Amino acid sequence: MIEASGFPLAATAWLSLGQADWAVVALYSAAMIGLGWYFSRAATKSADGFLIGERSLPWWVIGFANVSTYSDSGGGWIWLFYVGGFMYLNQIAWIAWPIWMPLVGVFWAKMWRRSGVVTTGELIELRYSGKGAAAFRGFYGVYACVAWASVFLGYATALLAQLLAPLIGWSPTAIVVVFGAVTLSYTVLGGLLGAAYIDLPQFGIFFAAAFILWFFGMQEHGSYSAMLAKATANRDLDFWQIYPPSSGTNGYVDPGSLVMLVFLGLFLAGSPVAGEGWTAQRCLAAKDERHAVLGQMLNSILSLVVRMIPLLPLGLLAIATYPAADPATRELLQMPDGSTAPSTGVWSHLVIRYADKLPGFGGLIIAAVLAGYMSTVGTMLQWGSSFVVNDLYRRHVRPTAPEREHILFARSIMVAMMVLSSTLALAIRDIGPWVFYINAAMITPALPLAWLRWFWWRLNVWGEIFGILLSVPLSALIWFGLGWKDRPVWQPTLLLLAVGFGGSVLVSLLTPAESRETLRRFYLRIRPHGFWGPIRDELEAEGLADAGRRREEFRWDAIAAACGIVFCFAVTWSFFTAVMLRWGEAAGWGVAAAIAGAAYYRCWMRSHALASLTGAAAEPAVAGPIAVEVQGVGS
Numbered sequence: 001m002i003e004a005s006g007f008p009l010a011a012t013a014w015l016s017l018g019q020a021d022w023a024v025v026a027l028y029s030a031a032m033i034g035l036g037w038y039f040s041r042a043a044t045k046s047a048d049g050f051l052i053g054e055r056s057l058p059w060w061v062i063g064f065a066n067v068s069t070y071s072d073s074g075g076g077w078i079w080l081f082y083v084g085g086f087m088y089l090n091q092i093a094w095i096a097w098p099i100w101m102p103l104v105g106v107f108w109a110k111m112w113r114r115s116g117v118v119t120t121g122e123l124i125e126l127r128y129s130g131k132g133a134a135a136f137r138g139f140y141g142v143y144a145c146v147a148w149a150s151v152f153l154g155y156a157t158a159l160l161a162q163l164l165a166p167l168i169g170w171s172p173t174a175i176v177v178v179f180g181a182v183t184l185s186y187t188v189l190g191g192l193l194g195a196a197y198i199d200l201p202q203f204g205i206f207f208a209a210a211f212i213l214w215f216f217g218m219q220e221h222g223s224y225s226a227m228l229a230k231a232t233a234n235r236d237l238d239f240w241q242i243y244p245p246s247s248g249t250n251g252y253v254d255p256g257s258l259v260m261l262v263f264l265g266l267f268l269a270g271s272p273v274a275g276e277g278w279t280a281q282r283c284l285a286a287k288d289e290r291h292a293v294l295g296q297m298l299n300s301i302l303s304l305v306v307r308m309i310p311l312l313p314l315g316l317l318a319i320a321t322y323p324a325a326d327p328a329t330r331e332l333l334q335m336p337d338g339s340t341a342p343s344t345g346v347w348s349h350l351v352i353r354y355a356d357k358l359p360g361f362g363g364l365i366i367a368a369v370l371a372g373y374m375s376t377v378g379t380m381l382q383w384g385s386s387f388v389v390n391d392l393y394r395r396h397v398r399p400t401a402p403e404r405e406h407i408l409f410a411r412s413i414m415v416a417m418m419v420l421s422s423t424l425a426l427a428i429r430d431i432g433p434w435v436f437y438i439n440a441a442m443i444t445p446a447l448p449l450a451w452l453r454w455f456w457w458r459l460n461v462w463g464e465i466f467g468i469l470l471s472v473p474l475s476a477l478i479w480f481g482l483g484w485k486d487r488p489v490w491q492p493t494l495l496l497l498a499v500g501f502g503g504s505v506l507v508s509l510l511t512p513a514e515s516r517e518t519l520r521r522f523y524l525r526i527r528p529h530g531f532w533g534p535i536r537d538e539l540e541a542e543g544l545a546d547a548g549r550r551r552e553e554f555r556w557d558a559i560a561a562a563c564g565i566v567f568c569f570a571v572t573w574s575f576f577t578a579v580m581l582r583w584g585e586a587a588g589w590g591v592a593a594a595i596a597g598a599a600y601y602r603c604w605m606r607s608h609a610l611a612s613l614t615g616a617a618a619e620p621a622v623a624g625p626i627a628v629e630v631q632g633v634g635s
Contacts, residue, residue, distance in 0.1 A: 016355075017168060017362050024363030025370070028205070029182045032374060035201075036186025036194045043191030047394065047406035050191035051386040052118050053285045061196055062282045062295025067302035068199035068375040069278055071206065075163040075347035075369070077308070081315030082324075082346050085239040086576060087246045087253050091261065091489065094572055095244060095253070097304060099265025102564025104275045105296035106557050106604060110611065111454060111526050112283040113292040120144075120280050121391035126525070127453055128461035129518035134395075136465055141391030147472045148272040148443070149384025150417050153377060154424030160373040161425060167348055168366065176422045179370055180377070184418050187378040188411045192285055192386075195378040202371035203307075209368035210310035212361065216354040217317035224313070228581060230320035242576045260490035263497060270450020272443050278379045281386070290608065297601070300568055305575045312579045318346050321353070380421075385413040442479075444493055445500030446471040452504055455530025457519055463508030467500050474499065527611070529554045553610040560603035567596035 043050045057065075080088045117123050121144060124137040157180065161172035168175075187195055221227040232240060244253040253261070269275035279296065286292035322329040355362035389410045398405065446467045452459040475496055478484045484492040513519075519535045522528075524544065539545035574589035 017366075018359075020360040021363030021366070024360045025366050028363075028367040028370065029179075031201075032182060032186045032198060033189070035198045036189035039190035039194035039197060043189070043193050044404075044407055047389065047403045047410070048118060049193075050407045050410055051382075051390060052281075053192040053196065055285055056193075056287060057196055057282060057285045057291065057295070058287060059291040059294035059298060061200065062286060062291065063298030063302055064203055065196040065199040065282060065379075066279055066295070066299040067307055068203040068372075069379045070303050071203065071307050071372055071375070076159060077311045078315045078318055078347045078350070081312060082318045082322075085235070086242045087244065090244050090253050091257065094304070095258065095261040096265035096268055098300075098568030098572055099262065099565055100268035100271075100275060101296065101300040101303065102568055102600065103266070103561055104269045104279060105293055105300060106561040106564060106607075107529070108269045108275060108280070108450070108454070109283045109286075109292040109296045110289045110608075111528060112280045113286055113289045114526050115284070116525070117284060119284075119386050119390045120276055121387050123453075124391075124461070124464065127514075127518070127522050128464065129515045130461070132465075133461045136461060138392045138396045140468065141387040141389075141395075143468065144272065144387045145384040145413065145417065146420070148277075149380050149387070150421045151424065151442070151472075153380040153384070153417060153421035154428065156373060156376045156380070157421055157425035158428040160369065163348065163369050164366070167351060167369075172426060176425055179373065180418055180422055182370075183374045183377045184381065184414060186374075187381045188414050191407075191410075192281070192382050195382045196282065196285070198378065199375050202375045205364075205371040206368035207307070207310065209364050210314060212358070213350065213354055213365070214310050214313050214317065216357045217314070217321070217350070220354075221317075221320060225581060227313075227320045228316055231316045234319050234323040234325070240580065242573065242580070254488070254490075257488060257490040260493050264444075264447075264493060267447035267450055267497065270447050272446065276450060278383050281383055289611075293604065293608070297564075297604075300564070301571065304568055304572050308575065312576075314347075314350065316579070318350055322346060322349065381414045381417055384417050385410045388413045442475050443471050444496035445474055445503075447497060448501035448504055451530075452501075452508075454526070454528050455532075457523075457532045457535050458508055458513055459504065460508045460511055460514050462511045463504040466507045467504040470500060470503065529557065549610055549613065553607050556603050556607035556610065560600055560607060563596045563600040563603060567593055567600050570596055 043053070046054070048054060077089070080092060084091075086094075112120075115123055115126060117126060119141075121137055121140045124140060125133050127133075128136075157176055160179070161175050164170070164175050164179075165172055170178075186198065190198065218224055218227060221230060238246065245255050245258045246253050271277065279299070282295065283292040286295060351362075351365050355365065389406055393409050394401065394406050398409075449459075449464060449467045453464060475492075478492050478496060484495075516535075516538075520539060523532055523535050523539065527550065529550070536545055536547055536550070540547050570589045570593035574586050574593055577583075577589060578586035
């Protein structure tokens with residue numbers, strides 16, 4: 001066993017790549033840079049073109065770009081399934097995500113698009129007022145870039161190094177430098193348009209590679225049913241439990257964790273690495289409100305089911321091929337005595353096992369790993385740099401600089417982010433704690449702001465500052481400093497969520513409310529639901545708001561959201577049970593998904609029709625003052 005920059009490598013575990021394989025990798029890398037060059041002309045017409053794509057993204061690009069950013073070549077998901085079955089997937093995503101994804105589609109996607117801002121940081125000066133809001137917006141730009149985007153980028157880069165190093169025999173440093181440079185090149189060239197459109201072929205590449213690998217595995221075992229029989233024989237019955245909560249040795253979702261995950265799902269719409277991250281940015285870049293919402297609806301289906309269609313069977317293949325109790329498997333996968341969790345090498349060994357079945361297939365697998373990595377990295381670079389440029393540089397430092405200077409500065413920030421995140425990646429020795437830290441701890445104290453800033457008029461900039469500034473240092477202290485990463489995940493998560501929510505509310509109540517002018521402007525622009533009584537009453541008295549129509553729109557939104565959540569859970573469980581060949585359950589859940597999905601769409605259409613009438617009625621009264629205000633803020 002070799003130790004290279006902290007990453008454990010099996011000395012004999014890399015692929016024997018031939019000329020055809022390296023030709024595929026080289027062709028893929030050249031194609032990505034070529035696509036970045038192709039989009040560079042449109043992306044560099046203006047700073048907004050580079051940062052927000054001139055608000056031209058159609059719904060289908062938004063859906064595929066988002067799912068591509070969430071995905072990888074399969075190594076991470078196959079490892080998770082190998083370790084803990086369906087319950088591990090539930091803990092990471094498949095309880096919280098079916099809740100937050102339709103909520104974003106119904107509520108947040110349209111509010112982001114209505115805001116007309118370039119970044120989520122710019123919302124600070126639309127929602128809050130005064131010098132404090134202006135100063136915090138500039139700080140937020142740097143904080144979001146460094147503390148969120150760069151940290152997540154470092155985590156993604158570390159995962160790439162752990163997946164590729166055992167396959168090609170390169171050091172982690174070489175992998176990070178070479179392939180990081182390719183990703184940086186096309187992202188620097190193409191901006192948001194390049195990052196979004198390039199995600200489409202990248203999704204196709206790792207999807208196709210996973211299917212081919214699955215096909216070769218089924219050939220070895222004879223059939224899918226034979227592979228499933230071998231897999232189920234290798235693990236205890238509770239390992240295959242689909243519905244939470246679970247019990248037994250694989251009880252990863254106990255009742256406490258289930259409650260935590262439901263709460264997390266309600267708040268993840270404001271996650272900097274989910275709803276309020278690149279999801280919000282692509283909603284802001286959508287052609288219009290309708291494209292923003294439909295893009296998120298498509299993203300829900302692609303993320304929860306479509307991307308996993310080849311990956312869960314690959315998890316079954318790994319379990320059938322490498323029984324965890326077999327001494328040979330434990331030695332091959334480097335599993336310490338008493339451990340049930342191998343390194344991420346379980347996927348690597350599947351790849352090595354079947355790579356020579358087809359000329360160039362090893363290169364396709366490497367391209368698939370790179371596609372998942374580059375999709376995430378390209379998004380992170382573009383997203384993180386947009387904060388610094390839009391909310392600090394052209395707001396506070398050089399507001400009158402030419403557009404080309406803003407684009408050049410954005411590109412220099414991307415380079416700096418790549419250096420910072422690569423340094424972090426090479427310092428991460430154990431990826432396991434980072435998986436849960438990124439997904440369940442790092443941003444938790446800031447999550448309540450997703451609801452408070454939109455649905456409660458009394459939240460002020462100081463409550464926002466409390467939640468944002470607290471998130472990374474407090475979560476790092478609790479998770480790593482105090483060792484709570486070793487406790488059940490629900491304990492640190494609910495603690496961080498409660499501190500963030502209670503602190504933001506208390507700080508807002510102890511400090512002055514935002515100015516009426518700012519709150520009125522925000523309400524007229526966004527038309528939010530929730531606790532806006534004093535502001536809504538004033539505007540209604542002046543004939544600028546229709547409370548009755550807003551209540552009816554909210555009613556249809558609430559029904560649509562409930563139907564969307566039912567749809568997402570039903571379609572997920574239909575897929576999970578189909579993977580296990582439980583066709584009766586799969587058909588039942590499929591029918592439920594079809595009914596709930598139709599209701600989800602029809603209810604949203606009713607809401608959208610009402611919102612269009614409300615927006616058209618309000619626009620003449622508010623267009624002038626808002627346009628002047630926003631121009632002053634963004635100049």
